[in-house]
Structures are given as C-alpha cells and as structure tokens.
Amino acid sequence: MITQVKAPGKLYLAGEYAITLPGQASIIFAVNRYMTVIIADVDETKPVITIDSDKLGQKLIHLDQLDQQTLDDTWNLTTKTLQVMSLWLAEHQQTLTSLSIKLASDLDQDGKKIGLGSSAATVVALIKGIAHHYQLSLSRLELFKLSAITLSSLDSFKAGSMGDVAAASFESLIFYSRFDNQWLETELSKSNCQLSALIATDWPKLDIHDIAFPSNWRLVVGWTGQPADTQQLLTINAKVARIYKERLGSKTTPLIKRLEKNIQQADYISFRTNLRLNQQALVKFADFMHINYVTPKLRELLSSAYRRGIAAKISGAGNGDNGLAIVQNEATEMALKKAWQARDIIPLQLEIATPET
Incomplete structure (x- = not known):
C-alpha cells in the first residue's frame, strides 16, 4: 500500500510574537508550498523504518529501538513524530510496521528557508500520512493537537506559537488563538495520559477557525x-x-x-x-x-x-x-x-x- 499526503506552509498576516502566549490571537495564511510525504509498506525480516528526505538524506530506524532514539540530531522532528504515532496507533490496537517514508519539500527558495514553517509542515504531513496509511481518521483539529503535542515534546520547539501547525493542519486562512501550554505540559506528564483522550478534550484558550478571504483580494x-x-x-x-x-x-x-x-x-x-x-x-x-x-x-x-x-x-x-x-x-x-x-x-x-x- 502506498499513501501520499501533503501539508502546506504558512505566512502570518498578524499576531506575531504575542501569539507565543496563551489566549493571544493571530491570523495566518496557509500557502501553496508543501511538505509531501509518501509512505509505502516494505517486507523486512526485522521491522525497520527507512526515511529518505530530500533535505537531510537517509535514516534507518529499527522499530524495536524507536523509543531509545536520541532527539538531539537533525532528525529529531521525524523521530519524535514516529514515537508519538507509535503510541497513538497502539491506543487504536495497531502497530507501527516496516515502512519506507519519503519526505520532499518545496518550502524553500534556492535552498534557503523563506519563513514558511517547514518544521511544522513536516510533522503535520507525517502524522496525516501515518493516520491515512493505517486507515484511521483525524479531524483537522485532532491533527493539529497531535502535531502540537509532538512539537511541545521537543525543547527547541515548545516555546513556539504552534500557529504554523494550525495553518498546516487547517489548510486555509485561519484565526488562531494559542492554547495554554502549561496545561498541556501538565496533562502530558500524567502517568495515565492517553493521547486519544487528550486530543478529544477541549484545550483551554484554543480557538482555530476558518476565515473566508474576499474573492477580489x-x-x-x-x-x-x-x-x-x-x-x-x-x-x-x-x-x-x-x-x-x-x-x-x-x-x-x-x-x-x-x-x-x-x-x-x-x-x-x-x-x-x-x-x-x-x-x-x-x-x-x-x-x-x-x-x-x-x-x-x-x-x-x-x-x-x-x-x-x-x-x-x-x-x-x-x-x-x-x-x-x-x-x-x-x-x-x-x-x-x-x-x-x-x-x-x-x-x-x-x-x-x-x-x-
């Protein structure tokens, strides 16, 4: 089985800087540059995931060592996303199996970053792709929450607004109000935390909704x-x-x-x-x-x-x-x-x- 999905980049119209605080507002465009993910089943005697990125090269992860993978290298986003999705699949009585994953981005310009939120788009596209591949549905809001959980688990991203995640998940012009990150951190630290229950819960201060853009603008x-x-x-x-x-x-x-x-x-x-x-x-x-x-x-x-x-x-x-x-x-x-x-x-x-x- 082969699954192909994509997640868009973003541009802020308004709300920068303050949006890193809970309850503050922003308006964000999702734009038509994308991170594309292609996932295929592979036959391997030992369960492995092979990742091929057009930006980072190749990485091989043995699934029996997934939980022990370090998160201090350039692959931390994909590794953490796979760890989160392994837990989420287990809650749905499914197991992460041997896969070939290809990541391709057009979110840069001549090899330079142009501020379109490539990190968020990577996480959103990979989560969307894995959910589709295992035939499990995620609403746009649930996709945002799983992606935000993933990025909030990484020290280098937890202070961010997650507005880029919202735009990549909703794929439109959106109003976004940041959730209470301290509340999320507390929920994730609980020993009985279940991802499925957490993404089904209302998150304090979170508000994401579409805005219709005038056709002549x-x-x-x-x-x-x-x-x-x-x-x-x-x-x-x-x-x-x-x-x-x-x-x-x-x-x-x-x-x-x-x-x-x-x-x-x-x-x-x-x-x-x-x-x-x-x-x-x-x-x-x-x-x-x-x-x-x-x-x-x-x-x-x-x-x-x-x-x-x-x-x-x-x-x-x-x-x-x-x-x-x-x-x-x-x-x-x-x-x-x-x-x-x-x-x-x-x-x-x-x-x-x-x-x-």
Missing part, C-alpha cells in the same frame, strides 16, 4: 533573500520578553479581531488601517526588545506598498524573510511586484492553500 508576497532564525528571535531575553509580549498582545489582539471582521466584510480601507496599526505595534515591541526587526529591505518592501495605498506588513519574526501585501486588482499587483524587483526583493508565487481532498 489578492495575496502578494515578497522575499528579502535573508533567512530569519525564528527560534533564536523567540528566545531573546525570555523573562523580560513575556512582559513586553503581554503588552503587545493587549494592543494587537483587539486589532486582529477587527481585521477578521474587515476581511469578512471585504472592507479594504479599514483592513489597511488596522493592518498598519498592527505593524506599528510590532515595530515598537521590537524597539523595546532591541530586535533587528525591520531590515533595510523590509523597510523598502513596506514603503513601496504604502506609497501606492496598498495594505502591507512584515510577515513573521522580521529580521529577514518575507513581507506581504493585499491588493484588489492585477494592475496594482504587477506595479508592486515591479517596484519590489527594482529593490532586489523577490516576488514569490504564493497563493492561499486549498484543503487537500
């Missing part, structure tokens, strides 16, 4: 050519950062709720105003935190849009990666892309993803 994305290290940015001055993130969230969460209403009502003028207010709040936060948020190229990306009356914003953690704009017609889109290209900013061929059938 167009997403335009520009890449600076400078990858940003999101995990490093998220850990700068962690104790002080929480205070400033709470202040940021008190400003941005009401704005994000207004932005959602602006999108639903296709009110472009109000949307443009509220998006710029969100951007200004992030710039002030970055100044307080001494984060190099607005690079020269990102400043040019924004000013090129603002001069043309276009709604625009830096997407993600700043310090490189992407900015985005929302336009209402093709002529405006072409003019903006031309202005970006004149400043060495690369327009990316990205659209809002549509759910995989």
Whole structure:
C-alpha cells in the first residue's frame, strides 16, 4: 500500500510574537508550498523504518529501538513524530510496521528557508500520512493537537506559537488563538495520559477557525533573500520578553479581531488601517526588545506598498524573510511586484492553500 499526503506552509498576516502566549490571537495564511510525504509498506525480516528526505538524506530506524532514539540530531522532528504515532496507533490496537517514508519539500527558495514553517509542515504531513496509511481518521483539529503535542515534546520547539501547525493542519486562512501550554505540559506528564483522550478534550484558550478571504483580494508576497532564525528571535531575553509580549498582545489582539471582521466584510480601507496599526505595534515591541526587526529591505518592501495605498506588513519574526501585501486588482499587483524587483526583493508565487481532498 502506498499513501501520499501533503501539508502546506504558512505566512502570518498578524499576531506575531504575542501569539507565543496563551489566549493571544493571530491570523495566518496557509500557502501553496508543501511538505509531501509518501509512505509505502516494505517486507523486512526485522521491522525497520527507512526515511529518505530530500533535505537531510537517509535514516534507518529499527522499530524495536524507536523509543531509545536520541532527539538531539537533525532528525529529531521525524523521530519524535514516529514515537508519538507509535503510541497513538497502539491506543487504536495497531502497530507501527516496516515502512519506507519519503519526505520532499518545496518550502524553500534556492535552498534557503523563506519563513514558511517547514518544521511544522513536516510533522503535520507525517502524522496525516501515518493516520491515512493505517486507515484511521483525524479531524483537522485532532491533527493539529497531535502535531502540537509532538512539537511541545521537543525543547527547541515548545516555546513556539504552534500557529504554523494550525495553518498546516487547517489548510486555509485561519484565526488562531494559542492554547495554554502549561496545561498541556501538565496533562502530558500524567502517568495515565492517553493521547486519544487528550486530543478529544477541549484545550483551554484554543480557538482555530476558518476565515473566508474576499474573492477580489489578492495575496502578494515578497522575499528579502535573508533567512530569519525564528527560534533564536523567540528566545531573546525570555523573562523580560513575556512582559513586553503581554503588552503587545493587549494592543494587537483587539486589532486582529477587527481585521477578521474587515476581511469578512471585504472592507479594504479599514483592513489597511488596522493592518498598519498592527505593524506599528510590532515595530515598537521590537524597539523595546532591541530586535533587528525591520531590515533595510523590509523597510523598502513596506514603503513601496504604502506609497501606492496598498495594505502591507512584515510577515513573521522580521529580521529577514518575507513581507506581504493585499491588493484588489492585477494592475496594482504587477506595479508592486515591479517596484519590489527594482529593490532586489523577490516576488514569490504564493497563493492561499486549498484543503487537500
């Protein structure tokens, strides 16, 4: 049996930084660049999983040693996902068997990361693929929760927002409010913790729902050519950062709720105003935190849009990666892309993803 699935990348419209705190809000695009997973059954005398990644090479895991695998190498995401899925399958009276797993990504540009959330897409696609392969169903919300559990179990990812996981799981434009991560950590530490029961439970503060994007609005994305290290940015001055993130969230969460209403009502003028207010709040936060948020190229990306009356914003953690704009017609889109290209900013061929059938 062969199973093929994919999970999309993401771009933040609004909510960065504050979204790492429980209950804060964000709006996130799932975009049409993907992590693809192909799973096939194999005959082996000793049960093994062979992983072939177009980015990392090959890895062989003997299933009788899966629980003992270290999580301190470049394979930690796939290894932890397999460990979690082995437990989840056991709760459904199934066993992880010998498999060939291929991972292929188009979430980068010329071999460089472009801020689309490749780590989250890897975990989501692998969980989705294994569930499909063993003919077990997962709702989009359950897929998110299993993926979030996996990433929350890794020290290098547990502080993240999981917004990229939400976008990859729901495959659309979404409103996302972060769950209470301390509650999840407590639940996972209980000796009687069952994954199936945990993903069936309501998670405190979690809210994920689709937002319908106006049919005449167009997403335009520009890449600076400078990858940003999101995990490093998220850990700068962690104790002080929480205070400033709470202040940021008190400003941005009401704005994000207004932005959602602006999108639903296709009110472009109000949307443009509220998006710029969100951007200004992030710039002030970055100044307080001494984060190099607005690079020269990102400043040019924004000013090129603002001069043309276009709604625009830096997407993600700043310090490189992407900015985005929302336009209402093709002529405006072409003019903006031309202005970006004149400043060495690369327009990316990205659209809002549509759910995989």
